[in-house]
Amino acid sequence: MILACQKIEKAFGGKSVLNNVNFLINEGEKAAVIGINGAGKTTLFKIITGEYEADHGEVIFQKGSTYGYLSQIIDVSSHRSIYEEMLDAKKDIIELEKKIRQLEKDISTLSGEALESAMESYSRFTDRFEKANGYAWKSEIIGVLKGLGFDESQFDTPIHTLSGGQKTRVALSRILLMHPDLILLDEPTNHLDMESIRWLETFLSNYRGAVLIVSHDRYFLDKVVDKVIEIERGNSQVFNGNYSAYAEKKKAQRDAQMKLYMNQQQEIHHQEEVITKLRSFNREKSIKRAESREKMLSKIELVDKPVTLNSKMRITLEPEVLSGNDVLTIEGLSKSFGDKALFRNLNVQIKRGEVVGLLGANGTGKTTLLKIINRQLRADSGKIRYGSKVSIGYYDQEQHVLDDSKTIFDEISDAYPKLTNTRIRNVLAAFLFTGEDVFQVIGTLSGGEKGRVSLAKLMLSNANFIILDEPTNHLDIQSREILEEAINNYEGTVFYVSHDRYFINQTATRILDLSPEGIVNYKGNYNYYLEQKEAGNVSADSDNITLAASADKSPAPSPEKAKEDWKRSREEAAKQRKRANDLKKTEKEISRLEAENDQLKNEMALPENATNVSKLMELNTKFEENESTLLELYDKWEELSE
Known part of the structure; x- marks a missing residue:
């Protein structure tokens, strides 16, 4: 056992957040804490790390164990460079290496007892050094920094000049290099591109210590964890297996609970009808029988109705008019900023009804391409043609479509004056704005909250071509599932950029992989794209490909049956x-x-x-x-x- 949480309770201002949280983390175990936004996941982490004190219960660490904690908010103003920060993480091993080198010099000049003592220290130090993988500390630093998306040209950059996302990656790099017995990670994938996330998955899966993760990245959790701790209504429940195993078990549990609940409710209703009928006879015997049944009914241990938060959270996307079959055609598109060319001679075609995901490493121009399509940026060259009756709805990461002076409710009602108050509140509730929350002023909201308002606003539009830039950022798992369902039932066309591989798997019918060399077309979801890419089945050349023709040029999957199955x-x-x-x-x-x-x-x-x-x-x-x-x-x- 590396960590035990026993009967943890915490309330803020009289409002209970955690009621009865119990779980164990064993040595080397990889576990996830999941729950809707506001369930208390980050609060639990802060109690574990001592930032908050629990109202009741205790946190027990294994004696002598160490932990590293990555919070969602990183405030680093160090004037050290990225590389110097990593050297500080390895200062113990570097200091040990200096002692070893000094002993090597001393041994050549010593004799007698002094030599014997020096040799004993040398043996002890080198053994510790080897066990700590000391001979590889330099390559380990370079490997971790590159794995998390830093190029060697950035290693000398002062940390205080970095963006928030870059500072988070520096903090994560430092934690991984320190090799604590327990790593606590709160939303570690938020500022990573797909390659970095895949690297982190491999690192954590092979990590000898224990890992406890809060994340809404279901694909990431599937790859890394072997235990899921669910926080629901302040209580905890532990499930063995990855996220998909948890989801399956949870559904079976809810279904069984609902069946028990419905059967009991039906029996209660039946008994109440019998009691009413017996009393209506108005005879001594019948009244006694009714009273006997009432006593039996009062002793029944009621089955709780299972939590079904999704039951009233359904969003429908309905285009006002259908577009023509050709929704978007791009020919010879190029864009540069200064001397940096993002892409050249891009050719893209998107047809009605497609859900197309745009992938690519950070800096390849994905968001720029979306803004050009939405007429927010001008291309350097090339043509963009929209099909007949195409109406665009755009979700912007930077939330330029919102008025900071309005309340959330007014933002929606002013945009859609024909909507009833009930309809507006139902949609906002699906994105976690309930009760008085809807009257918050948009200017006071966090970036994540603004993102949810923008998404809710877009869901109510009648657009037949929806463009989304990272739509799942800051959404909890339930809200992501609601969005997935809405897209899958949508009769229009969708084009999006996303790092959420689970979301892509659930929604995409086609993947476009953007890189400085060109753009590659994959006719399938993320798993299909990954399978083909790893198999080397790439059909783009330096001039890019025309996606209408790429379906014929794309190499057949191996084995052939995979293609037929996908079709x-x-x-x-x-x-x-x-x-x-x-x-x-x-x-x-x-x-x-x-x-x-x-x-x-x-x-x-x-x-x-x-x-x-x-x-x-x-x-x-x-x-x-x-x-x-x-x-x-x-x-x-x-x-x-x-």
Whole structure:
């Protein structure tokens, strides 16, 4: 055991955050703490590290153990360079190496007992040095810094001149190089590109010490952790396995709990009806029997209704009009800033109904490309053509679309004056703004909160071509799942930049990989892209490729069956979306006809129509026609519902 949390409780201003948190972290174990935003995950970390004091319970560390903590907010103003900061992390091993080198010099001049003592110290020091991998400390520093996205040309950069994200990567590098017994990481992937995240996954998976992570990156958690600690309503529950295993077990648990709850509620309702009926007989025996049942009912241990936070959080994206088949065509696009060329001669085609993810290392121009498409930046050369009836909705990381002087509620209601208060509140609730939260002034919100407002605003637009720049940043797992569902049911076209590989896997039908050498097309989700890239199946050249033609030029997956499986899965997904749309339309038509027939029955019952034979026959004929159509629609509905 490296860490134990026992019965941890914490409240702020009378509001309980953590009620009863219990878990163990064993040596070498990799675990995740998950829960919705506001569940108390960061609070728990601060209690573990001693920044907060628990109201009740205790945190127990293994005697003599060490830990390193990466918080979400890094305030580093050091005038040391990045490399000097890493040297400080290795100061113990560097000092030990200096002692060894000094002993090597001393040994040549010593004799007798002094030599014997020096040799004993030398043996002890070199043994410690070897066990600490001392001979590789320089290469380890370089490896960690490069792995987390720093080029050697940046090693001498003073830390106080770095951006917030870069400072976070410096802090993470320092922790990893110190090799503590326990690493505590709060959202470690927020400022990393995909290559750096993959490097960190490998590092942590092979790390000998224990790791405890707070993260909303489900793909990252799948790769790293073997235990999940869920914080829900202030209580903790431990699941063995990675995130996907947790999600499956949690769903089964909720389903079983819901079944128990519904069965019990049904039995309670039945008993209450029997009791009411017995009392209505108004006989001594029947009343006694009713009282006996009431006593039995009062002793039942009630099953709690399982938490189903997603049940009312559904977002629908509905374009006002469908665009033409050709949504976006880019020809020969180039963009540079000063002497730095981001991309040259890009050729891109996007068709209606596609969900296209744009990937690439930091600095390759992904956000720049989105801004050019959205007319916020001018390209140096090239052409951009939008298809017929294309209406763009844009999500900007920098939140330029928001008015800082307005409240959240006013921002939405002013943009969409026809929406009811209930509809606005429901959408905002899906993005974690409830109660009085909706009246916060936007200028007072954090970057993450502004991002959620922008996303909520975009979800209400009637755009048929949605462009998203890192849409899942600052969203918790539930909100990400809501967004995924909305995109998967969307009838329009989506083009996005994202580092969230799980999100990409769930939504993308095509991947574009942008690099200084060009752009490569992969007809599949992230796993397919990764499989093809690692297999070396790349079809771009230095001049870039035209994506309309790239489908033919892309090499076939290996084995061939993988391509066929992917094709079938895409076709099946398309069928499922069509079926869902047909089902929705059928239900809408059934509702319309049933309402119309109710109206017809009312009209036939009017006194003036009862004596008007021709009018009555006309109404009745229409009624019978509707009834016949309804029978067909019921059959169709049952077939679609199967």
